[in-house]
Amino acid sequence: MLPHLDAAYAVARQLTRNRHDAEDVVQEAYLRALRYFDGFRGAQTESEQESRAWLLTIVRHTCYSARRRSMDRAETIEFDDRLHSNPLGVDEDQRLTIEQALALLPYEAREVVVLRELEGLSYKEIAQAINAPIGTVMSRLARARERLRKVIGDVAERTT
Amino acid sequence: MTHDHFEDQLSAYADGELEERAELETHLASCASCTARLVEYRAIGDSLRQRARAEPAPAALRARVEAAIGGAQAAAASPWARRRRPMWSPGVLAAAAAVVLAVGVGVSGWGRRDDSVSKEVLDSHVRSLAGDQAHLFDVQSTDQHTVKPWFSGKLDFAPHVVDFTPEGFPLLGGRVDFIEGRRVAALVYGRRLHKINVYEWPTGGNDTKTAGELRLGYSMLHWSHAGMMYWAVSDVGPPDLEELARNIDSISR
Numbered sequence: 001m002l003p004h005l006d007a008a009y010a011v012a013r014q015l016t017r018n019r020h021d022a023e024d025v026v027q028e029a030y031l032r033a034l035r036y037f038d039g040f041r042g043a044q045t046e047s048e049q050e051s052r053a054w055l056l057t058i059v060r061h062t063c064y065s066a067r068r069r070s071m072d073r074a075e076t077i078e079f080d081d082r083l084h085s086n087p088l089g090v091d092e093d094q095r096l097t098i099e100q101a102l103a104l105l106p107y108e109a110r111e112v113v114v115l116r117e118l119e120g121l122s123y124k125e126i127a128q129a130i131n132a133p134i135g136t137v138m139s140r141l142a143r144a145r146e147r148l149r150k151v152i153g154d155v156a157e158r159t160t
Numbered sequence: 161m162t163h164d165h166f167e168d169q170l171s172a173y174a175d176g177e178l179e180e181r182a183e184l185e186t187h188l189a190s191c192a193s194c195t196a197r198l199v200e201y202r203a204i205g206d207s208l209r210q211r212a213r214a215e216p217a218p219a220a221l222r223a224r225v226e227a228a229i230g231g232a233q234a235a236a237a238s239p240w241a242r243r244r245r246p247m248w249s250p251g252v253l254a255a256a257a258a259v260v261l262a263v264g265v266g267v268s269g270w271g272r273r274d275d276s277v278s279k280e281v282l283d284s285h286v287r288s289l290a291g292d293q294a295h296l297f298d299v300q301s302t303d304q305h306t307v308k309p310w311f312s313g314k315l316d317f318a319p320h321v322v323d324f325t326p327e328g329f330p331l332l333g334g335r336v337d338f339i340e341g342r343r344v345a346a347l348v349y350g351r352r353l354h355k356i357n358v359y360e361w362p363t364g365g366n367d368t369k370t371a372g373e374l375r376l377g378y379s380m381l382h383w384s385h386a387g388m389m390y391w392a393v394s395d396v397g398p399p400d401l402e403e404l405a406r407n408i409d410s411i412s413r
Contacts, residue, residue: 002225009221010212023221030225048377049354049395098207116175117205118212120353123177142171145201152204 002030004052007118008059014114015063017103029055029062056119057129060111067107101151109144116141163187166194174201176328185326209353277391278382280339282375284346285357285393288335296348296355298335307334311345319345319360320388324407329356339391349404356394356404363389370405372398381405386412 008029012022033055102110108130115126127134166187172178188195288296299310308321314336323331329349337346337359344361363384370383381401382391390408392401 002222002229005222005225006212006216009217010215013215014208023218023224026217026221027225027228031228034229049397098204099211102208113208117208118353122352123172123175138172138177141175142168145171145174145204148204149197149200 003048004055005030007052008055011056011059011114011118012063014099014102014110014118015060015107016066021066025059025062025066028066029059032058032062053119053121053125060115060129096151096153098148098152101148104151105144105147109140109147112137112140113144113148163191163194166191167197170194170198171201174198174205176326181326277340278373278375278380281357281359281382281391281393282378282380284337284339284359285378288337288346288348288357289355296335297333300333302331302333304331307331307347310334311336315343315345317345317362319347320408320412321345321347322408322411324349324404327403327407329404329407351394351396351400351404354394354396354400356392356396356401358404358408359389359391359393361389362387370402372401374398383409385409388412 005026008026009022012025012029013019016022016025096104102113105113111130112126115121115129121129123134123137126137130137132140166184169178169184173181173184178184188198299307301307302323302325304321304323308319311319311321311334319334321331321334325331329351332348332350332355334345334347337344339359339361342361344359347358347360349356349358364387365384367386368384370381372379372381374380378393378395379398379401380391380393381398382389383405384390385408390405392404394401
């Protein structure tokens, strides 16, 4: 049994933008977590919630270093064919799915969206995680959401 | 303030992170475009979480990570490798966290009680969220004016139903549940990604202060106010439940 694996996979998938890289990142993150096990036990004495946050932080750092490693190859948007069954990557009604829209954002924007919406962190916690002032978190999230909203079209309509 | 200025505040407002809310709320009441935008911002988060739930980690990945961890532990072949493995079980993890929390915060009033109500409430909470039989809502709505009337005729009292979205506890819905053989109102609130069940039923007694406990890694808080007994339970931390309790008490003062 691996705690928090689904959450780790979801975060890695949004940050790496494809399933293959996400799986590699998750595996590496759990091995890192094992290596820093004393840290894990430290986190565990707080609560399940905090051990989750601790593990997702490792996932995020692993994504970041994986990204650094691949920086030399030009950053391209890799649409995973299972993720985007339509080869054009566009819905019949010409609107992008939420994941396609998120994949179009720069890494820093995607990161704050993931921290907020998938990890459920407060602005203060996000500020600590990305080492930026709360004001930056607030404006980055606002910009990211506005871009998502514009490219997706009416998501409210499609999710209800 | 201008319309553009309010637009810039919507994202923080959607997250419950905007401190000066009054002016924006006044503006929202009369601005359909800002209201629509707020709804869309929330829908973006909802659909991302929906996507995450719809696609759990593949079984092959789980097997692969387990094998990698097993290999790493075997390679280490040291005493700690043997005692590490069981620590990965979430059950053990939650139990350990509960024990440590109970000991650690017991001094600050978060002790541990043993009584049947507490067990029933926790059972109900776990049942409402866990497994295939999960049943969180009889009525699912963020609108207090939908949820409150739904209860009428189903209970012999009128529960307090208020949406605390501005306070960071959005109302998600409710259901009728049974505690100690009586029908009670169960209201579901969100706290970031977490769910909080709040049980409410009439009590004859006087107001009692909040009393907290931790069971199996869940925080539980109970108190009575204005003739009602309340139990709140969640996997959020005790301070969040205390904050919700203050909000609930503020409406029946």
